[in-house]
Amino acid sequence: MVGKRQSRREAVSEHKRELILDAARQIFAEEGLDGASLRAIAVRAGYTPAALYFHFExxxxxxxxxxxxxxxxxxxxxxxxxxxxxxxxxxxxxxxxxxxxxxxxxxxxxxxxxxxxxxxxxxxxxxxxxxxxxxxxxxxxxxxxxxxxxxxxxxxxxxxxxxxxxxxxxxxxxxxxxxxxxxxxxxxxxxxxxxxxxxxxxxxxxx
Missing domain, CATH: 1.10.357.10 (Tetracycline Repressor, domain 2)
Structure with a gap:
């Protein structure tokens, strides 16, 4: 049971990570690296800026x-x-x-x-x-x-x-x-x- 819960958490975490990367890809394409902001990426991904730091530094x-x-x-x-x-x-x-x-x-x-x-x-x-x-x-x-x-x-x-x-x-x-x-x-x-x-x-x- 513990193993299944851990696998489920890992799958959810990976899904969130992919959503963030998809949003980042869109924002970078629109704004470039310098023009992009963490806030804009977070909004596009549907998360708070603080949530991004759980996945990317x-x-x-x-x-x-x-x-x-x-x-x-x-x-x-x-x-x-x-x-x-x-x-x-x-x-x-x-x-x-x-x-x-x-x-x-x-x-x-x-x-x-x-x-x-x-x-x-x-x-x-x-x-x-x-x-x-x-x-x-x-x-x-x-x-x-x-x-x-x-x-x-x-x-x-x-x-x-x-x-x-x-x-x-x-x-x-x-x-x-x-x-x-x-x-x-x-x-x-x-x-x-x-x-x-x-x-x-x-x-x-x-x-």
Missing amino acids: SKEAMYAEVLHASLESLGSAVDQAVSRTKTPQQKLKAAALSFFQFYAANPRDLDLGFYLFRGGMKPAGLGHDRDVRLNAALEAALRPIAEAAIALGAPQERANLLMVDCFAHAAGLLLLLHTGRIRMFGASAPDLMEAYVDERIAQLVQE
């Missing part, structure tokens, strides 16, 4: 959980795309394009990922331990790019640089896409991303 802790969930979804999307391919060339292309496509389809997740530049171009984190965990999740989502490059014969350092290059290229195109600036150039962000990846793969194969 701070607004930053909530943001980190929301962002980590987003990065895990990104990683899953990349892994699924890569699993449907066979050759290293296909895997590299699938990994890079699925990374781009995830954020192209989910601009709010892209906003979450750029929390480091809140308040302008001044990098700020969510606390050392949280930043390490989040960076590891992002690196895990990008890692299939490097792994495919290594399978094509690239040394580790070159493969890591390609992973960073793909991330930077995708981020730039996504910025142009979601702000509408890409229309100034009469170009297609997805087409440019695919052409870039094809070019990098061709370079690796020729070396």
Whole structure:
């Protein structure tokens, strides 16, 4: 009986936690990290601000959980795309394009990922331990790019640089896409991303 009561309490606690995170996700999407308040999150979740502290120590802790969930979804999307391919060339292309496509389809997740530049171009984190965990999740989502490059014969350092290059290229195109600036150039962000990846793969194969 005691075990059942404990399990029931844990289930209720987990349900409340998820409700709070859902509310936080909505408020962060609307207001950003700096603009969001614990009171607004509590009201959206249907709790008092004090109740939030039973589950999260701070607004930053909530943001980190929301962002980590987003990065895990990104990683899953990349892994699924890569699993449907066979050759290293296909895997590299699938990994890079699925990374781009995830954020192209989910601009709010892209906003979450750029929390480091809140308040302008001044990098700020969510606390050392949280930043390490989040960076590891992002690196895990990008890692299939490097792994495919290594399978094509690239040394580790070159493969890591390609992973960073793909991330930077995708981020730039996504910025142009979601702000509408890409229309100034009469170009297609997805087409440019695919052409870039094809070019990098061709370079690796020729070396």
